[in-house]
Amino acid sequence: xxxxxxxxxxxxxxxxxxxxxxxxxxxxxxxxxxxxxxxxxxxxxxxxxxxxxxxxxxxxxxxxxxxxxxxxxxxxxxxxxxxxxxxxxxxxxxxxxxxxxxxxxxxxxxxxxxxxxxxxxxxxxxxxxxxxxxxxxxxxxxxxxxxxxxxxxxxxxxxxxxxxxxxxxxxxxxxxxxxxxxxxxxxxxxxxxxxxxxxxxxxxxxxxxxxxxxxxxxxxxxxxxxxxxxxxxxxxxxxxxxxxxxxxxxxxxxxxxxxxxxxxxxxxxxxxxxxxxxxxxxxxxxxxxxxxxxxxxxxxxxxxxxxxxxxxxxxxxxxxxxxxxxxxxxxxxxxxxxxxxxxxxxxxxxxxxxxxxxxxxxxxxxxxxxxxxxxxxxxxxxxxxxxxxxxxxxxxxxxxxxxxxxxxxxxxxxxxxxxxxxxxxxxxxxxxxxxxxxxxxxxxxxxxxxxxxxxxxxxxxxxxxxxxxxxxxxx
Amino acid sequence: xxxxxxxxxxxxxxxxxxxxxxxxxxxxxxxxxxxxxxxxxxxxxxxxxxxxxxxxxxxxxxxxxxxxxxxxxxxxxxxxxxxxxxxxxxxxxxxxxxxxxxxxxxxxxxxxxxxxxxxxxxxxxxxxxxxxxxxxxxxxxxxxxxxxxxxxxxxxxxxxxxxxxxxxxxxxxxxxxxxxxxxxxxxxxxxxxxxxxxxxxxxxxxxxxxxxxxxxxxxxxxxxxxxxxxxxxxxxxxxxxxxxxxxxxxxxxxxxxxxxxxxxxxxxxxxxxxxxxxxxxxxxxxxxxxxxxxxxxxxxxxxxxxxxxxxxxxxxxxxxxxxxxxxxxxxxxxxxxxxxxxxxxxxxxxxxxxxxxxxxxxxxxxxxxxxxxxxxxxxxxxxxxxxxxxxxxxxxxxxxxxxxxxxxxxxxxxxxxxxxxxxxxxxxxxxxxxxxxxxxxxxxxxxxxxxxxxxxxxxxxxxxxxxxxxxxxxxxxxxxxxxxxxxxxxxxxxxxxxx
Numbered sequence: 001x002x003x004x005x006x007x008x009x010x011x012x013x014x015x016x017x018x019x020x021x022x023x024x025x026x027x028x029x030x031x032x033x034x035x036x037x038x039x040x041x042x043x044x045x046x047x048x049x050x051x052x053x054x055x056x057x058x059x060x061x062x063x064x065x066x067x068x069x070x071x072x073x074x075x076x077x078x079x080x081x082x083x084x085x086x087x088x089x090x091x092x093x094x095x096x097x098x099x100x101x102x103x104x105x106x107x108x109x110x111x112x113x114x115x116x117x118x119x120x121x122x123x124x125x126x127x128x129x130x131x132x133x134x135x136x137x138x139x140x141x142x143x144x145x146x147x148x149x150x151x152x153x154x155x156x157x158x159x160x161x162x163x164x165x166x167x168x169x170x171x172x173x174x175x176x177x178x179x180x181x182x183x184x185x186x187x188x189x190x191x192x193x194x195x196x197x198x199x200x201x202x203x204x205x206x207x208x209x210x211x212x213x214x215x216x217x218x219x220x221x222x223x224x225x226x227x228x229x230x231x232x233x234x235x236x237x238x239x240x241x242x243x244x245x246x247x248x249x250x251x252x253x254x255x256x257x258x259x260x261x262x263x264x265x266x267x268x269x270x271x272x273x274x275x276x277x278x279x280x281x282x283x284x285x286x287x288x289x290x291x292x293x294x295x296x297x298x299x300x301x302x303x304x305x306x307x308x309x310x311x312x313x314x315x316x317x318x319x320x321x322x323x324x325x326x327x328x329x330x331x332x333x334x335x336x337x338x339x340x341x342x343x344x345x346x347x348x349x350x351x352x353x354x355x356x357x358x359x360x361x362x363x364x365x366x367x368x369x370x371x372x373x374x375x376x377x378x379x380x381x382x383x384x385x386x387x388x389x390x391x392x393x394x395x396x397x398x399x400x401x402x403x404x405x406x407x408x409x410x411x412x413x414x415x416x417x418x419x420x421x422x423x424x425x426x427x428x429x430x431x432x433x434x435x436x437x438x439x440x441x442x443x444x445x446x447x448x449x450x451x452x453x454x455x456x457x458x459x460x461x462x463x464x465x466x467x468x469x470x471x472x473x474x475x
Numbered sequence: 476x477x478x479x480x481x482x483x484x485x486x487x488x489x490x491x492x493x494x495x496x497x498x499x500x501x502x503x504x505x506x507x508x509x510x511x512x513x514x515x516x517x518x519x520x521x522x523x524x525x526x527x528x529x530x531x532x533x534x535x536x537x538x539x540x541x542x543x544x545x546x547x548x549x550x551x552x553x554x555x556x557x558x559x560x561x562x563x564x565x566x567x568x569x570x571x572x573x574x575x576x577x578x579x580x581x582x583x584x585x586x587x588x589x590x591x592x593x594x595x596x597x598x599x600x601x602x603x604x605x606x607x608x609x610x611x612x613x614x615x616x617x618x619x620x621x622x623x624x625x626x627x628x629x630x631x632x633x634x635x636x637x638x639x640x641x642x643x644x645x646x647x648x649x650x651x652x653x654x655x656x657x658x659x660x661x662x663x664x665x666x667x668x669x670x671x672x673x674x675x676x677x678x679x680x681x682x683x684x685x686x687x688x689x690x691x692x693x694x695x696x697x698x699x700x701x702x703x704x705x706x707x708x709x710x711x712x713x714x715x716x717x718x719x720x721x722x723x724x725x726x727x728x729x730x731x732x733x734x735x736x737x738x739x740x741x742x743x744x745x746x747x748x749x750x751x752x753x754x755x756x757x758x759x760x761x762x763x764x765x766x767x768x769x770x771x772x773x774x775x776x777x778x779x780x781x782x783x784x785x786x787x788x789x790x791x792x793x794x795x796x797x798x799x800x801x802x803x804x805x806x807x808x809x810x811x812x813x814x815x816x817x818x819x820x821x822x823x824x825x826x827x828x829x830x831x832x833x834x835x836x837x838x839x840x841x842x843x844x845x846x847x848x849x850x851x852x853x854x855x856x857x858x859x860x861x862x863x864x865x866x867x868x869x870x871x872x873x874x875x876x877x878x879x880x881x882x883x884x885x886x887x888x889x890x891x892x893x894x895x896x897x898x899x900x901x902x903x904x905x906x907x908x909x910x911x912x913x914x915x916x917x918x919x920x921x922x923x924x925x926x927x928x929x930x931x932x933x934x935x936x937x938x939x940x941x942x943x944x945x946x947x948x949x950x951x952x953x954x955x956x957x958x959x960x961x962x963x964x965x966x967x968x969x970x971x972x973x974x
Contacts, residue, residue: 358598363501373631379624385557388620388668395668403668407661414657418634422646426638459557 020046043107047086069124072472092233156229171209177202227295236335276303317470319389333447356429382455492526516596546962666698696754707739725832769796770900801882809885816878
C-alpha cells in the first residue's frame with residue numbers, strides 16, 4: 001500500500017535538498033551574477049534545513065519498494081553531516097569572494113553533494129547506493145577544481161576525478177558480482193542470501209571502492225594532493241561532512257549487507273584500518289604544508305574510525321558515531337583555522353608561517369590548540385573520548401593488535417601535532433596577519449568549544465544518543 | 476557522601492582562577508606599552524598567588540575533615556559520566572598527603588617566579604594554575620579513566636612551561652618530555668581500557684576487589700609500569716628527566732621534581748600493588764634490580780655533572796629509587812617509608828632547585844665551575860644550602876634520613892642484597908652532594924663576577940625558609956605524616972595479601 005506521506009517523510013531531507021538545489025539553479029539562471037551574494041546563505045539555509053528535517057521529522061522505514069530505508073543510525077549521521085556542511089559553506093564565502101570565485105555554483109554544488117550524502121545514507125539497494133555515490137563524487141570533483149584558473153586546483157580536480165572514476169568502477173564491478181551471485185540488488189536480499197566465493201569477490205571490490213571514497217589506505221593516495229590543491233574551504237568540506245557520511249555508509253554496508261560475512265571481512269577492515277593509521281601518522285610527520293598535513297591526519301583518523309567498524313555492529317556502531325561526530329567538528333574547525341590565517345598577498349599554508357601566532361591572536365591560538373589536541377586524542381578534550389570509545393570497542397572485540405597500532409600511531413601523530421603547537425606558541429612571530437572574516441573565527445571558536453570542551457562534559461549524553469541511534473541497525 | 480563537594484572545589488579552584496585571569500586580561504588589554512605589560516604581569520602573578528594560596532587553604536579544610544581512623548576513601552563524590560565511567564573523587568591518607576604537598580608547593584613556585592619570569596607572565600600563571608588542577612585531579616580521582624585523564628592532561632601545561640619559558644634547548648627537552656611520557660601513558664591506556672572492559676567498571680573500589688587472572692595481571696602490570704617507570708623515573712627510562720629539569724624554568728623544575736615524579740610512586744601504590752598483587756610479587760626482584768641500579772648508577776652519574784641542575788636531577792632519580800625499593804618491599808615499614816620519602820623528596824629537591832635558581836637568577840649560569848666561595852658573599856644562602864645538602868644526603872634530624880632509613884629497612888626485610896646496594900647509594904649521595912657544596916660555596920672567589928653578588932632577598936627567603944622548617948619538622952616528628960598514611964599503607968598491603 002502506497003502511503004505518500006510516509007514515503008515523503010522517509011526521504012524528507014533529500015527531497016528538501018533536491019528542491020533547494022533545483023530552485024538554486026533556477027534562481028541562478030534568472031538572476032545571473034546577482035545571485036552570487038545570496039547563494040552562500042541560501043545554500044547554508046538549505047543544509048541547515050535538511051539537518052532540521054532529519055532531526056525533527058525523522059520517519060524510519062522503507063520507501064520506494066525498498067530502494068531506500070532509513071534508520072536512526074544513518075539519520076544521526078545525516079543530521080551531523082548536513083549541519084557541518086552548512087557551517088563549511090557559510091565560512092567559505094569570504095575566501096571564495098576574495099579569490100574571485102565566489103560564484104553561486106559553489107553553493108549549489110555543495111547542496112548537491114549533500115544530496116548525494118543523504119542518498120547514500122538512505123540507500124537500501126545497490127542501485128541507490130551507486131547513484132548517491134556518484135552524485136556526491138561528481139559534485140566533489142567539480143568543487144575540488146573550483147579555482148579553474150589555478151593549475152593546482154585543476155590538477156586536484158582532475159586527479160580526484162580519474163582516481164575516483166576508477167574507484168567507482170571497482171564499486172560497480174563489485175556490486176555487479178554481488179548481484180550476479182545473489183540475484184538481488186536489495187540490501188536485505190543480499191543479507192539473506194547464502195555466502196559464496198563469488199559474492200566475497202564482489203564484497204572485496206566494493207570495500208576497495210568505498211575505501212577510496214573515505215580515503216582509507218591503501219586507497220588514500222589522492223587525499224593529500226587533493227586537500228592541498230583544492231581551495232581551502234573545499235578541503236574543509238571534504239574532511240568533515242562527506243567524510244562523516246561516507247564512513248557511516250561504509251559501516252552501514254558492512255553491517256547491514258555483509259553482516260553475516262563478518263568473519264570474512266573483519267580481517268580486511270582491520271588491515272585497512274591498521275595501514276591507514278600507520279600511513280596517515282607517519283606520512284604527516286614530514287609535511288610542511290598544513291593542508292597536506294591535515295590530509296594525512298584525516299587518513300589516520302579514518303583508520304581509527306575503521307577500528308570501530310572492525311569491532312562489528314554491536315560493539316562498534318555507537319563508538320563510530322561518537323568518534324566521527326567529534327572528529328568531523330574538529331576537522332572543520334582546524335580547516336577554519338587555516339582559513340583564518342591570511343597575510344598580505346595570499347594565504348598562509350606553510351606550517352612555519354604560523355610562527356608566534358599566540359602573540360598576535362591569543363584566543364584563536366588557544367582555540368586552535370584545543371582543536372589540535374582534541375584531534376590528537378589527548379585528554380581532557382573531547383577528541384580523547386572519541387578515541388577512547390573506538391579504542392574500547394576494539395579491545396572489547398578482541399582486536400588487541402589493532403589497539404596497539406592505534407596507540408603507536410597516536411604517539412607518532414603527536415609528533416606533528418606538537419610541532420603545530422610548538423610553532424604557534426614557542427616560535428617568534430614572523431609576519432603580520434590580516435583581519436579575518438567573522439564567520440571563520442566563529443567556526444573556529446565554536447568548533448573548539450563544542451568538540452574540545454562541551455563534549456568533555458556532555459560525553460555521557462552523546463554516548464547515550466549514539467547508542468540509541470545504533471540500535472536502529474537492529475540486532 | 477553528600478555535603479559540600481570539597482575535593483572538586485579544591486581540584487578545580489586553580490582552573491577557575493586561571494580562566495578568570497585570562498578573561499580579565501582579555502578585557503583589559505587596551506594599552507600595550509611595555510610598562511603596562513610588566514604591571515599586568517605582576518598583577519597576574521599576584522592573582523595567581525592568591526588563588527593558589529586559597530587552594531592551599533581549601534586543602535587544609537579537606538585535611539581537617541579527614542578522619543585518621545578510617546583507612547578507606549573519604550570525602551567521596553560521585554556523578555555518572557560516560558557509560559560506566561563515573562566522575563568519582565575521594566582521598567585516603569596517601570593521596571591527601573600528596574595533595575597537601577602539591578597545594579603547598581604551587582604558591583611557592585609562583586612566588587619564586589616573581590623575579591625570574593619576565594616574558595608572557597600572564598600565560599605563565601595561567602599554565603601553572605591549570606597544571607595545579609591536573610596534578611590535584613590525579614590524586615583526588617577515584618575512577619581509573621578520570622585518573623588517566625588528569626594524569627595525561629598534565630603534560631600539556633608542563634609542555635608549554637618548558638617550551639616557552641625554558642632555557643636554550645627548551646624545544647628538544649619539551650618534546651622529549653612529552654613523547655617519552657606519552658608513550659608510557661598510552662600503554663597504560665590500553666591496560667586501563669582492558670581493565671574496565673573486563674571488570675565492567677573503572678571505579679577504584681571495584682577494581683581493587685576484582686581479581687585478574689595471574690597471566691593477565693602480568694601484562695597489565697607491565698603496561699602500568701611502563702607509564703609509572705617513565706614518570707617516576709626509573710633507570711633506564713630516566714633520560715628525559717635531566718633534559719627537562721635543566722631546560723625548565725626554576726619553578727618548573729620544582730613542580731616537576733616535587734609533584735610530577737610522585738605520580739609514578741603514587742601509581743605503584745594505588746594500582747600496581749593492590750590490583751595486580753601476583754604480578755607485583757613476580758616482578759619484585761626485577762624492580763629491586765632496577766631500583767638499585769638507579770640508586771648506584773645515577774648517583775655516580777650525578778657525581779660527574781658540571782651543571783648544578785643536572786646534578787640535582789640525577790640525584791632525584793637516585794632518590795626515587797628508594798621509593799621503588801620501599802614500595803616493592805611489600806611490608807608496612809617499606810611502604811610507609813616510600814610515602815614518606817616521596818613527600819620528603821618533594822620538599823628537599825624542590826628546595827634544592829630553588830637554591831640553584833637563586834644563583835642562576837644572579838649569574839645566569841648553572842656551571843659549577845663558575846661558582847666557588849659563595850659563603851663569603853652570601854652567608855644566609857650558604858647555610859640554607861648546607862641544610863638542604865645534608866637533608867639530601869640523609870643526615871639524621873632531617874626528613875631525608877627518615878625516608879631513606881625506612882625504605883632500606885623495608886628493603887632489607889625483603890632482600891638483603893637490594894638493601895646493601897641501596898646503602899652504597901647513600902654513600903655516593905654524600906659524595907656528590909658534598910662535592911657540589913664544596914665547589915660552589917667554599918674556597919676562594921675565583922670568578923670576579925661573584926664579587927658583588929647579593930645574598931638572598933626576602934622573596935627568596937619566603938620561598939625557601941618554609942621548606943627548611945618542614946624538612947626539620949618532619950625529620951624530628953615523622954609521625955605527623957605516618958599517622959595520616961598508616962591506614963592507607965596497611966590497607967594496600969592487606970589488599971595485596973588478598974584481604
